[in-house]
Amino acid sequence: xxxxxxxxxxxxxxVTYRVALFLQxxxxxxxxxxxxxxxxxxxxxxxxxxxxxSASDQGPAALQPLIKRVFAANAFIxxxxxxxxxxxxxVKVLFDHFPKQHHKAFGIVTASTGTLGGIxxxxxxxxxxxxxxxxxxxxxxxxxxxxKKFDETGTLTDAAFQKSVDVFVKEFLWLxxxxxxxxxxxx
Numbered sequence: 563x564x565x566x567x568x569x570x571x572x573x574x575x576x577v578t579y580r581v582a583l584f585l586q587x588x589x590x591x592x593x594x595x596x597x598x599x600x601x602x603x604x605x606x607x608x609x610x611x612x613x614x615x616s617a618s619d620q621g622p623a624a625l626q627p628l629i630k631r632v633f634a635a636n637a638f639i640x641x642x643x644x645x646x647x648x649x650x651x652x653v654k655v656l657f658d659h660f661p662k663q664h665h666k667a668f669g670i671v672t673a674s675t676g677t678l679g680g681i682x683x684x685x686x687x688x689x690x691x692x693x694x695x696x697x698x699x700x701x702x703x704x705x706x707x708x709x710k711k712f713d714e715t716g717t718l719t720d721a722a723f724q725k726s727v728d729v730f731v732k733e734f735l736w737l738x739x740x741x742x743x744x745x746x747x748x749x
Contacts (some may be wrong), residue, residue, distance in 0.1 A: 563742055566635040570642035570653040572708065576603075577709045578673040583716025584633060584673070585639060598631065602652040603689060616661055632660050637738035638696070639669040642686055644680035649687050650722045662695040666739035669730065670702040673688040680705030697741060701733035 569582040582599050589597040605628055615621040618633040644647040649672075657663075668691045672680025684702050691698040703726060706712060711720040718724060 563595045563632075563636045563738060564634050565595050565597045565637045565639065565738065566631060567599045568640045568642075568653060568656065569599050570601075570640060570650045570656075572602055572650060572652045573643075574603070576643070577643050577675060577712070578705075580712035580714065580716045581673050581703075581705060581708060582720055583639050584712055584727075585641075585731070587716060588727070590654065592731075593735070600617060600628065600631065600656070602650070602656060605656075607655045614661055615659055616646075619621070621659075629652055629660075635666065636668070636742050637667040637734075639671060640735065641671040641688065642680065642683055644672060644674050644678075644683040647686070649683045649690070650692055653687075653717065654690065655688065657694060662727040664695045665741050666696045667734065667741050668694075668696045668698045669734040669737075670698060671705065671730070672702070673705035673708035675709045677706050679708070680702040697737065699730075699734045699737045700731050701732040703727065 567582050569579050572576045584600055586597050589595060615629050618630050623628045640653060642653055670684050670687045672683045674680045681704050684704055688698055690704055710725050711718065712720050
C-alpha cells in the first residue's frame with residue numbers, strides 16, 4: 563500500500579512538519595507500506611489556471627514525479643495547521659489539480675501551538691474529503707501545543723500524547739487496509 567502524508571504548511575520552519583516526520587517514521591517502522599511525505603513547500607502549484615490532471619502522464623514536466631505519486635496513493639494523511647478556522651490554501655490547491663479520490667482513505671491531522679490544536683481545520687477537512695469522494699477516518703489527531711509535543715527532528719517529546727497517536731494510527735490503518743481491496747477491484 564502507498565500512503566502519502568501531505569505536509570500542508572507552506573511556511574518555512576513549519577512546526578506541523580514535525581508531525582509528518584514522526585508519522586512517516588512510525589509507519590515505516592511498524593508496517594511494510596511505502597510511506598512518503600508530500601511537502602507542499604517543495605512544489606509550485608499554479609492556481610487553477612489549467613485542467614485537472616486526469617491521468618498520471620498529464621501535467622507539467624516539473625510536476626510529473628508528484629502527479630505519479632498522487633495517482634499511485636492508496637491513502638492519504640493530511641497534516642495542516644489552522645489558517646483562519648480552516649486548512650491551508652496549499653492543501654486545497656494540491657487536491658484541486660487531481661480528479662476525485664474515490665474510496666481512498668484519509669487521515670486528518672491538525673496542529674497548532676495553541677490550545678485548540680487546529681480543531682476547526684479538522685472540521686473543514688472533513689468537508690473537503692467528502693467532496694473528493696474519499697473516506698475520512700473519524701479518528702483524527704488534533705495536536706495542541708505541537709511545538710511542545712514534537713522536536714525539530716520529528717521526535718515525540720510528550721510521552722502522554724503517544725496514546726492519541728496510537729489510536730489515530732490504528733484506526734487509520736484499519737480504514738486504509740479495509741478500502742484497499744475496493745481500489746484494486748476498481749482498477
